[in-house]
Amino acid sequence: MKTLYSKSEKAFSSGATMILSALAIISLLPFLLIIIASITDEKSLIANGYSFFPRGLSLDAYYYMIAQARVVLRAYGVSIFVTVIGTAASLILTPMLAYPLSRPDFRFRGILTFIVVFTLLFNGGVVPSYIMWTKVFQLKNTIWALIIPNYLMSGFSVLLVKNYFEKNVPRDLIEAAQLDGANELTIFFRIMLPLSTPVLVTIGMLTGLVYWNDWINGLYYINDPSLYGIQQLLIRILDNIQFLKSGAAGSVIGNIVVDLPGASVRMALAVIGILPILLIFPFLQKYIIRGMVVGAVKG
């Protein structure tokens, strides 16, 4: 059946496409500006500022970063380590808690679900957390400060996985496995997890994104430059570009004098900071959107 669209609908549709195209370009302009800025010749930057149509192009900023690779790679390494370990741990903890909560015959289901939900409603604020992590657990200036506080497991993801288990894994399957004598761990690893890969990929993606983008744990708990992740390096360099060549970051390039193309290096570093997201995003857009749609309304 072919729908006959009225004149006003056709006009609306083509108007919408045009406006959206314009908005899409506007939305991408900020990214374009930092990318162009990162490959703009430093003299041209000083003369004309950041611009979409620079006078001269140059890759000096990137060459400079290769020369200073130790600082940048170290921060990258910290960010990758934190993201991988944090996401992996989260992907173990979250479904392991979600599974018992999804079982209608589990005796403490009600009270434990309440314990999870309540963390979404009320929190003690950052002052007690900060004192606890630094004074009791001594996390200050350790890599664990970037992984453990706040993000390791969120009540929100637990509920997301719990709902998925309830809706998508048939009860009969669990009961049949129990009749065959399977224990809970077997059911969890052999049935629940394999049948739930979409939701696990979704929370894995969202958690990975949170860890890669996080700078707040670093702001509170890290002042040792050797533990800077990429986001903290970015903060530090926005404040003071000289940090990149300071001895504190342990970067010595022999006795070669390298002029610091500060204005373009800053933006090159920002580009490097979002590069993994830009590269991975097209493949995982589907999962991220799914998680957002489910998660936004239903906590």
Place this chain on the structure above:
Amino acid sequence: MTFSRTALGSLKKTLPLILMALPGLIYLVINNYIPMSGIIIAFKKMDYSKGILASDWIGFDNFQFLFSTPDAWIMTRNTILYNLAFIAIGTICALALALGMNEIKERFFAKYFQGVFLLPNLISMVVISYVAFAFLNTDTGFINRTVLPTLGLSETNYYTRAQDWPIILLIVYLWKNTGYASIIYLASMSGIDPTLYEVARIDGANKWDQIRLITLPLLRPTIVILTMLAVGRIMFSDFGLFYQVTMNSGALYSTTQTIDTYVYRGLMQLGNIGMSSAAGVYQSLVGFVLVLTTNYLVKKISPEDALF
């Protein structure tokens, strides 16, 4: 005998599940519940050498000090006004964007647009502060070096002009969040039964009528719920937006200080634990009441969308 056997049987059944839940529960207790009990710090004169429990109780002194400063009013006003603007303008923009995206029937383009508008939501506030810096700074900023000279206007140091920041932060917020919010509305739009539109067409409804009489009324529950959940969070602000994007510039506090930035500065920069924790408790308690209230209202409208 029978009793203990069933108890044993049920323990055998329950124990593995409890053990599986345990690691996650321990994390929640440490990460969430112990800090909750830490709200007592706000009622104490905190002395690290004595520890939290042995520090002296001072009742509501911290709160009295806090609310006698102009900061308490400024940060509350800023937090609430920004949130109200974000909710009102953000919702309208997200709906408009979703209506537009709903017109893109070609799958490839629909995905492409979604991706483009979602992208700003996926990058960190630190990178967003770089973007803002690339536009706003005095030496090399695009606005100061290209836009203002073209218009014949003189250079403006945005990082010292508090009056400009409500609009700057609103723009940054919309750029970052509209795509994300619109995807949620788009999802509910795709759930609307297409025969409704067919029937409306036969009755001669034009596009605007269809939006006004079918799409928006059917989206109302989603709009109401998202709005109420946002109102429940009205005491909380995006710390990164107000701290990082403003580059923590002291000259801007009158229009950029929110409760979250105040708590951070009190704790980490001024070492004023009393005031900082009092502000945190004030935020948590008022926030808690608001979340409960809005959740209660959501439950009345649409029980399955309530948080609990």
